[in-house]
Amino acid sequence: MGEASSVRELSSGLIIAGAYADKIRRTLFAQLRDLVKQDKEFAREIARATAELNIVLYRILVDELKLSKGDVIRARINYSIDLKNKRIIWDYRSLKLEVFRRIPDEQVSETVNNVVASKLAKILEEFKIAPKIAEETVRSFEVSEEKYEEKPPPQLEKPPTPPAPATLSEIIGSVDLIGETIEGGLLVKFTSREGSSIGIATISPSGDELVIDAIIIHEGASRRYLARTKSKIDAYRDDPGRILPELEKVSPTEVTKEQAEKLIREKMQSLL
Secondary structure (H helix, E strand, O other): OOOHHHHHHHHOOOEHHHEEEEEEEHHHHHHHHHHHHHHOHHHHHHHHHHHHHHHHHHHHHHHHOOOOOOEEEEEEEEEEEEEEOOOOEEEEEEEEEEEOOOOOHHHHHHHHHHHHHHHHHHHHHHHHHHHHHHHHHHHHHOOOOHHOOOOOOOOOOOOOOOOOOHHHHHHHEEEEEEEOOOOOOEEEEEEEEEOOEEEEEEEEEEEEEEEEEEEEOOOOEEEEEEEEOOOHHHHHHHHHHHHHHHHOOOOOOEEOOOHHHHHHHHHHOOOO
């Protein structure tokens, strides 16, 4: 490999503002999973780079634009990789933000340009000195998508809501470990009591917590469950079925079958 990679683009996709940081982390890990497979230490640089970008976005979205957690946004930025020094380099001049709220595009662009021109150096210096504080600042703004009840923008259609399902313990016969993910987490699969595969879940580190993200397709309904726990990841490696009580504590989000299948593919691609 050479010393520098070609320019790549990272896009958050359409996401509520309160969930942008987690989406940025997952997207960059997915894009660079091949590098992590070659050198697991590179996962640390991905975590550092996403934390850096997320604090810059936080300053723009929260401090400057005063967005609420339910406002829908899309962030895009180019980056390159210094392979010799194992460093991800963001091109902040390419940063583009779309905000689906009553904020004129000109105001959003002007705000982004002003921050990059006059405040970026200070933000990055503060991040370099105290990265943990920066990450805690971003995390304080985060919410789980399914817990926020504000409507998405008009162009995003919500799927119809099927009847409430039986409890997961009644549906699922077994939870089995598939393997480890590039983010240092676990991937597990769900099998129904009838013996059919009905979904998968990732168990991923996030600060001092674990995020459990499960997709279950059953009886014509597709649902996504997001839960957080303080448990140690080894507990789930030894007994994956421990995630069921955690998932039953949260309300699922209804998704289309196409969305569920896409999420399952993305999770399968995160395997080491």
